[in-house]
Amino acid sequence: MHSVKINLARLVGLSSFIFVISLIPNLAEAQRGLQLEDDTLSKTVLIHPVIQIGENQYITTREHTYRSQLQKGDQQARDFLVAATNKQGILHIYKNDGKFNEDYFGWKKNVMAPFDAEVKRVNEADSTNKPGKMNSDVQPGLVFLEKDNGLTVVYAHVRDIKVEKGDRVKAGDIVAKVGNNGNSIAPHVHVGAWKGATPYQIQIDLYAKHRDK
């Protein structure tokens, strides 16, 4: 009986070893495939922090991920909001009851350029939303910034735009303020990135703040 058990264990051990070995070429093949196909792996762009925040404030982000029906500037885009902690240490994006734009920690905070870029297009929105009510009929405040390699970033829902089409900006330069307009229910900045037909996922260069000093 005893020897049968050992043989069985050896047999199981050996067969699972063979199984793992047989998987290895397939895994390698799958990984090669991912590197080759542009649409199966997100491309990313590292950008300067978008919103200038105060002491004890934080950036919180909402992802749009990838959905084929979204347009270019919305694919894999991110919304950036400013948050602060309350007495319990819980993050909130507004103080009081959040009925007014002024309640939001992000409201009118400076918005900074993502990288050295040329301003390709701007639009100052002609109306401001009340929190909780979006106005999709109105074009939001927009700033389009293009890098020398053609990679473009759009900032949406901004206000008090400080740049014009054709301006050159450096990473971290103030280009606008956080607004709440167009397809937006609370003060925030929508950031979309793409190059040609390829949407880029946005990553924030958290070291930039240290380098700026």
Ligand SMILES: [Zn+2]
């Ligand atoms: Zn958004």
